[in-house]
Amino acid sequence: xxxxxxxxxxxxxxxxxxxxxxxxxxxxxxxxxxxxxxxxxxxxxxxxxxxxxxxxxxxxxxxxxxxxxxxxxxxxxxxxxxxxxxxxxxxxxxxxxxxxxxxxxxxxxxxxxxxxxxxxxxxxxxxxxxxxxxxxxxxxxxxxxxxxxxxxxxxxxxxxxxxxxxxxxxxxxxxxxxxxxxxxxxxxxxxxxxxxxxxxxxxxxxxxxxxxxxxxxxxxxxxxxxxxxxxxxxxxxxxxxxxxxxxxxxxxxxxxxxxxxxxxxxxxxxxxxxxxxxxxxxxxxxxxxxxxxxxxxxxxxxxxxxxxxxxxxxxxxxxxxxxxxxxxxxxxxxxxxxxxxxxxxxxxxxxxxxxxxxxxxxxxxxxxxxxxxxxxxxxxxxxxxxxxxxxxxxxxxxxxxxxxxxxxxxxxxxxxxxxxxxxxxxxxxxxxxxxxxxxxxxxxxxxxxxxxxxxxxxxxxxxxxxxxxxxxxxxxxxxxxxxxxxxxxxxxxxxxxxxxxxxxxxxxxxxxxxxxxxxxxxxxxxxx
Amino acid sequence: xxxxxxxxxxxxxxxxxxxxxxxxxxxxxxxxxxxxxxxxxxxxxxxxxxxxxxxxxxxxxxxxxxxxxxxxxxxxxxxxxxxxxxxxxxxxxxxxxxxxxxxxxxxxxxxxxxxxxxxxxxxxxxxxxxxxxxxxxxxxxxxxxxxxxxxxxxxxxxxxxxxxxxxxxxxxxxxxxxxxxxxxxxxxxxxxxxxxxxxxxxxxxxxxxxxxxxxxxxxxxxxxxxxxxxxxxxxxxxxxxxxxxxxxxxxxxxxxxxxxxxxxxxxxxxxxxxxxxxxxxxxxxxxxxxxxxxxxxxxxxxxxxxxxxxxxxxxxxxxxxxxxxxxxxxxxxxxxxxxxxxxxx
Numbered sequence: 001x002x003x004x005x006x007x008x009x010x011x012x013x014x015x016x017x018x019x020x021x022x023x024x025x026x027x028x029x030x031x032x033x034x035x036x037x038x039x040x041x042x043x044x045x046x047x048x049x050x051x052x053x054x055x056x057x058x059x060x061x062x063x064x065x066x067x068x069x070x071x072x073x074x075x076x077x078x079x080x081x082x083x084x085x086x087x088x089x090x091x092x093x094x095x096x097x098x099x100x101x102x103x104x105x106x107x108x109x110x111x112x113x114x115x116x117x118x119x120x121x122x123x124x125x126x127x128x129x130x131x132x133x134x135x136x137x138x139x140x141x142x143x144x145x146x147x148x149x150x151x152x153x154x155x156x157x158x159x160x161x162x163x164x165x166x167x168x169x170x171x172x173x174x175x176x177x178x179x180x181x182x183x184x185x186x187x188x189x190x191x192x193x194x195x196x197x198x199x200x201x202x203x204x205x206x207x208x209x210x211x212x213x214x215x216x217x218x219x220x221x222x223x224x225x226x227x228x229x230x231x232x233x234x235x236x237x238x239x240x241x242x243x244x245x246x247x248x249x250x251x252x253x254x255x256x257x258x259x260x261x262x263x264x265x266x267x268x269x270x271x272x273x274x275x276x277x278x279x280x281x282x283x284x285x286x287x288x289x290x291x292x293x294x295x296x297x298x299x300x301x302x303x304x305x306x307x308x309x310x311x312x313x314x315x316x317x318x319x320x321x322x323x324x325x326x327x328x329x330x331x332x333x334x335x336x337x338x339x340x341x342x343x344x345x346x347x348x349x350x351x352x353x354x355x356x357x358x359x360x361x362x363x364x365x366x367x368x369x370x371x372x373x374x375x376x377x378x379x380x381x382x383x384x385x386x387x388x389x390x391x392x393x394x395x396x397x398x399x400x401x402x403x404x405x406x407x408x409x410x411x412x413x414x415x416x417x418x419x420x421x422x423x424x425x426x427x428x429x430x431x432x433x434x435x436x437x438x439x440x441x442x443x444x445x446x447x448x449x450x451x452x453x454x455x456x457x458x459x460x461x462x463x464x465x466x467x468x469x470x471x472x473x474x475x476x477x478x479x480x481x482x483x484x485x486x487x488x489x490x491x492x493x494x495x496x497x498x499x500x501x502x503x504x505x506x507x508x509x510x511x512x513x514x515x516x517x518x519x520x521x522x523x524x525x526x527x528x
Numbered sequence: 529x530x531x532x533x534x535x536x537x538x539x540x541x542x543x544x545x546x547x548x549x550x551x552x553x554x555x556x557x558x559x560x561x562x563x564x565x566x567x568x569x570x571x572x573x574x575x576x577x578x579x580x581x582x583x584x585x586x587x588x589x590x591x592x593x594x595x596x597x598x599x600x601x602x603x604x605x606x607x608x609x610x611x612x613x614x615x616x617x618x619x620x621x622x623x624x625x626x627x628x629x630x631x632x633x634x635x636x637x638x639x640x641x642x643x644x645x646x647x648x649x650x651x652x653x654x655x656x657x658x659x660x661x662x663x664x665x666x667x668x669x670x671x672x673x674x675x676x677x678x679x680x681x682x683x684x685x686x687x688x689x690x691x692x693x694x695x696x697x698x699x700x701x702x703x704x705x706x707x708x709x710x711x712x713x714x715x716x717x718x719x720x721x722x723x724x725x726x727x728x729x730x731x732x733x734x735x736x737x738x739x740x741x742x743x744x745x746x747x748x749x750x751x752x753x754x755x756x757x758x759x760x761x762x763x764x765x766x767x768x769x770x771x772x773x774x775x776x777x778x779x780x781x782x783x784x785x786x787x788x789x790x791x792x793x794x795x796x797x798x799x800x801x802x803x804x805x806x807x808x809x810x811x812x813x814x815x816x817x818x819x820x821x822x823x824x825x826x827x828x829x830x831x832x833x834x835x836x837x838x839x840x841x842x843x844x845x846x847x848x849x850x851x852x853x854x855x856x857x858x859x860x861x862x863x864x865x866x867x868x869x870x871x872x873x
Contacts, residue, residue, distance in 0.1 A: 428646070430642055430646040431646045431647075433607065433642070433646065434640070434642055434647075435648075435659070436607060436634075437605055437607060437634060437638070437640040438634060438635060438639075438640070438659060438660040438707075439631040439632065439634035439635030439636075439660065439663050439664070440631075440663050441627075448648070448659070448662075452648075453648075453649070453650065
């Protein structure tokens with residue numbers, strides 16, 4: 001209910017005056033120091049109608065990056081710190097560096113060698129030797145002369161390099177002077193939108209930081225690039241010296257001592273928890289054995305028939321034909337048994353991933369606190385290169401198929417956990433509330449509402465997990481895993497091209513068959 | 529007044545980590561909503577709500593979004609726990625119930641309908657309606673029979689095996705109503721059930737709902753942000769603002785005697801023709817200094833609409849009777865003022 005006393009005056013855009021006073025106050029608040037100067041500069045920028053407003057900030061030009069630091073324009077600070085250092089390096093190379101020094105040194109070496117040869121020629125007794133040495137000496141002398149000439153020429157260029165450096169430096173200063181106010185005005189605009197997030201004013205801490213950074217970076221770089229024999233300390237990190245400083249002399253390096261103690265710790269833990277680790281290995285072996293008996297114990301025609309029929313039911317006749325052909329290839333080349341071992345390995349991994357992953361996913365979906373702790377672990381499981389965790393797995397679980405499956409699970413489980421949690425979170429609150437309002441218990445809520453509604457996401461997770469497990473087939477053969485991966489590893493060790501290629505195709509076909517069947521099944525499910 | 533079905537006594541809800549402290553401060557120092565937010569970082573949802581709904585009544589709770597009406601209604605089936613106060617369902621204090629007893633009450637005594645339907649997308653219409661019975665472990669044949677019967681009540685026979693997404697919004701909400709009725713509850717909680725529907729469907733559903741509830745004698749708490757809807761459906765209306773119930777009364781009382789400016793502002797646009805009765809605008813018979821012999825007669829319960837029909841046919845005022853005796857008179861200026869809605873000169 002507004003009473004209509006507020007009068008609104010309408011005027012044409014051309015008649016509207018810019019209210020400088022309000023703006024000036026805001027600019028002064030932003031700049032804190034030199035408000036009047038920047039108010040004037042910003043007005044020029046605001047009034048400008050072309051891309052290049054006519055302002056020049058003398059202090060920005062003179063002080064360069066330090067000015068940018070003082071005004072907390074860190075992007076500009078870093079850009080021009082690097083550019084100015086490049087200019088200074090040129091300047092330094094010309095002024096006190098020695099561009100021809102290396103060549104001169106080489107020329108001196110060559111001349112010495114020529115002298116040596118001449119001496120040998122003089123001392124030679126046979127005419128053939130004299131001729132040979134003289135000729136060689138002449139050639140080398142010629143080369144030395146050329147090098148010397150180049151050296152002189154390079155030295156002569158020194159002035160040119162120095163002038164280039166000065167020109168570059170002046171150019172960068174000019175750019176900074178011309179653009180400083182424009183950049184600062186951008187910062188001011190950001191500050192108006194987000195005053196908390198954008199730094200304003202001129203702070204001593206920022207100036208200090210800028211000076212320290214410039215002083216630490218600039219002189220060292222210029223020194224390293226302009227002086228011919230810089231300190232060895234700057235070339236490589238002095239790890240041996242530092243190790244000696246921390247551990248005392250003759251105690252080995254930091255690396256060796258930490259590695260040794262880690263090794264002892266792992267060995268100790270492996271012995272201490274031996275029963276637990278053996279139990280885990282045995283559990284995995286049970287699952288694997290059951291699958292191996294089913295796939296390799298059953299007569300091969302039965303297994304083949306079941307796989308082809310499954311492909312047909314799940315993904316249609318085309319995939320069934322492809323499956324039959326792929327199985328034919330595997331069987332004809334004698335890979336049947338190892339291929340089935342691979343399928344059993346992948347199958348056991350996927351089963352374990354799903355059995356543990358889905359309940360974990362449900363838990364993480366319901367408890368955001370648990371998920372917050374689990375998230376970095378899941379990230380680690382997916383990003384850590386497999387080779388890194390193969391070593392502790394060997395230490396704790398030994399080698400063979402079960403540890404291989406364990407490695408596969410580490411890599412393959414995150415997708416099913418993540419997507420289950422995602423699906424659980426995606427269940428609309430309103431539907432959950434409705435079920436609770438009608439008296440559903442927590443179990444009924446989970447069974448009737450949350451799981452059914454999260455199912456599509458869970459299935460996507462299972463699908464991804466299957467593909468991730470397949471990709472581990474070759475890697476686990478490094479720790480004694482069997483199946484097709486082992487064939488490839490052996491072929492690799494002997495650089496056996498033929499067997500390697502055939503085995504590779506076998507893996508490819510197995511993977512494609514599993515992928516096609518799973519994809520087809522999901523596609524069919526999603527359509528209905 | 530007949531038996532009380534839902535009774536709230538001084539119910540408070542304060543959201544936030546320090547709700548208990550804030551509640552204590554409110555009780556002892558009587559601080560208000562802004563102070564609670566500033567001091568305790570807690571939001572006051574409901575402030576001291578007290579009302580009593582007898583059997584068979586449709587009790588509308590009207591307020592704008594954020595007024596706490598949805599929060600208030602969720603206290604009745606304890607989807608939200610009150611910070612203070614008591615809630616009685618059929619004479620039983622529900623805060624004393626165990627988890628299992630509470631679930632039983634929710635499944636048997638209280639049906640709820642939601643603004644966004646909240647149907648389960650993976651179940652057929654029939655299985656959605658049958659879900660409250662399924663929770664109570666009723667046999668499949670029984671719950672399908674009940675479900676089909678209830679769907680008949682809301683005119684959805686023939687859609688039992690469809691999925692909710694195949695139905696229009698209005699039909700989906702009828703499924704929602706059928707689901708709420710399926711377990712034959714004593715109480716219906718309607719949380720803005722018709723506000724997401726387009727106006728024509730809304731009118732239809734309002735009428736259908738009113739008739740259905742009258743027939744089934746359900747005690748209903750009906751949440752709405754639309755005063756027209758509240759007047760059309762409710763026997764009594766509670767108006768909420770910032771968590772406080774500002775006024776409770778029949779539609780006529782609300783329209784004729786708004787408790788404060790806030791309610792008055794709402795009531796302004798409401799048509800009074802069918803709402804205001806003769807007895808609330810009539811003046812004493814002796815205040816009219818003319819002959820009333822030829823004047824038309826109307827019952828004291830007649831509404832303005834009927835009085836207008838009588839008044840246009842005569843030069844006389846309309847005489848209001850109660851059981852044959854003349855109790856009052858309505859002149860044309862009085863009538864016009866009445867149509868304007870109790871505007872005080």
